[in-house]
Amino acid sequence: MAASSSEDATLTPGKAVDGNTTTRWASQEGNDREWIRIDLGEAASVSRVKLLWEAAYAKAYRVEISTDRTTWTRLATESAGNGGTDEWTNLNGKGRYLRVYATVRGTAYGYSLFEVEAYGTTGSGPGPTDPPTGAFTVVGAGDIADQCTQSDANCQHFKTADRAAAINPAFYITMGDNQYDDAHIEDFQNYYDKSWGRFKATTYPVPGNHESYDDYENRDEKAYREYFGSRATPQGKMWYSYNRGNWHFIALNSNRFDEDEQMDWLAADLAANRKKCVAAYWHEPLFSSGDHGNVPVSRPVWELLEGAGAELVLNGHDHHYERFAPQTRDAQADPNGIVEIIGGAGGKDLYGQGDTVQPNSAKRIWDKFGVVKLDFTDTGFRSQFVETNGTVLDTSPTYSCH
Template identity: 65%
Template sequence: MHLNASARTPLLRTRPRTLLLVLTGVLALVGGLLLAWPGRAGAAADPLISRGRPATASSAEDSSLAAANAFDGSATTRWASAEGKDPQWIRVDLGAGATVTRVRLTWEAAYAKAYRVEVSEDGATWTTLAEESAGNGATDDWTGLTGKGRYLRIHGTARGTTYGYSLFEAEVYGTPGGGPPPAGAFTVVAAGDIAAQCTASDSGCAHPKTAALARQINPKFYLTMGDNQYDDARIADFRAYYDKTWGAFKARTHPVPGNHETYDPAGALAGYKAYFGSIAYPQGKSYYSFDEANWHFIALDSNSFDQKAQTDWLKADLAANTKPCVAAYWHHPLYSSGGHGNDPVSKPVWKLLYGAKADLVLNGHDHHYERFAPQDPDGKATASGIVEIVGGMGGAEPYPIEEVQPNSQKRISGQYGVLKLEFTDSGYGWTYVGSDGQVKDTSPKYSCH
């Protein structure tokens, strides 16, 4: 059933007896509607499953009218497409397969006259759930839907005005998990190079935006890949900047230090250690490991890769590990196409990880996003190699791509964002989500070695 809040009801022109019969029928219909209406008292209404989920669109009128605004729960923010162009679309990633039963659209003045509500398992092949050919704006509430998929899309084919398409809110209701989730599945958000010395009052300040995105994704936990606080990582700066944004989920964060954490005049890592405490030193050192489901995570301090104590610890940690999947993260990347370039300080660690059949390495330092094909420590592409991601776009000023390295598959500079990593008991994949909520890159799916 499709209810449109802006629809006009025609006048009833009929004789009294007929009018009575009509009114009786209307009351019965209204009663039926109330019984079926989602969210009524006593009803087992399906939950809202789209709030805060990553969204993308065919276009945006400007950066303040991004796709994510249509899924943020605010009645005052909105998505708006480019003006005067058909078709246009907006889609949301529900995170996993879901059964969709209701879609509620709150249009701005620039509404769709014709559009389709579509669902997809893979974001490529779409099935139509509902179709409008004579829309008149305001609120469209599609109920009684039956569709399954991970992605939902509103595909506008004809504008109702000379402008574009604009939605205050697109709400998707249904049952999460249209099928059983992969065994041991969990989500992680990761980023490096985060808190510049600025706050949300500065429109150009990026780390409040990436923090808001990271919080919306609501992962199992967060990883930071160093340079958490600029410029000298003093405790006063951590409290004034990082703590106001990414600090909101500090208790669920597993950090590592970067080179800027070593610049503190009070001593290398002094402010970092004072701020994070046992969160960053759970095993008494600036490097540590922990397990989640079938995965072993290793947090390393690349400022001290030349110290035998850390490499000895890593050898022992890898030898003791019983998990079949291994991910490691630190600040300085062995391979990078950015301004800092390749950093050989990481090569001995790569050799140890490669020998232990590790799967994934996450780094920061260069302020861009980049993913590499599986490779060995010498940079030779091989299926048995380690996948490396540079994710240094958490909030510090972007660096340009300078010299593209072999095996580099994708590079993005200038767009702040976070890594949204999806882990299962047997593999992993990820998306790079921009601070505007739009997915900028999607990785291949990898199996653990």
């Protein structure tokens, strides 16, 4: 279970599916667009949905269903709700995930549901709820587009984009600071769009600290959202998750790790995950031997991932490549720990080594631009750092999922 927000730690989305009509989920007050998402556990055919509203009801909302939490099919629409109990019958929905997406509040508060009930049959949905299992490849990079064009021989983000394209992955991820220096929309359009922009339809991005400079007083990643559109906020926020094969991917916004909303969402997302393997990515790394060094604000996120048995974390921020052996939040080597990879060599000028080589740092490359190539299977992964000329400069061991 997950929701766009929760009013506090006692009004979480799980309270709307606990079978107790005295407990409830409530969104934060004052926002018109909020949602609650239910994981049905497997593919299902849904024929009836029942909603028990608390006093804070939705005047307008829609009930939707999805196989992958990305593409949603509308089952029902309400435009004149008055609270109480809403029951939708004769539905014909197929999928694993059910969502109530509220758009207009009926009161001055938020939205609150005592219960969300779904009825139907399982095992009769549209087959696998995610893309087919088996091996697939992903390419990632962070710290990408400088304000330079392809005619400039020293412009590197076109070269990393060409290398990424040559690998021909299933999809692409970015680890933040996609556009420099202050990530204005015209810079995205003039630079990033001309190189990595060719992959936008198959890119799962996250913002970096430079993306928050466009309206820095409000810490608003405005141009990032405008450029990437729905790909920046596929689930309504600048953090989201998705599945591929036996892997659960979590994309996070490290600019906002100090906000409870994202942390609560992450805890709920990990609790709802049913995939064996977990990878997460964001901009600022907990561990780095580079110029910025370790970023402690990422520690609570690492703790949640570690508790859920995650396998892999990908970051940018420091402009170099670095791969760490599996470790704990306290930098203790542990074969059951998390592998962290910094892929900050996506195109912007490289940084040198910091003051300290961190424990468990297995490989560091300071002077080469390139991309991180990730080969996933149903049971594990292997990573490589590929230079812009195609040379593989580092290959990790093959790690098994926990």
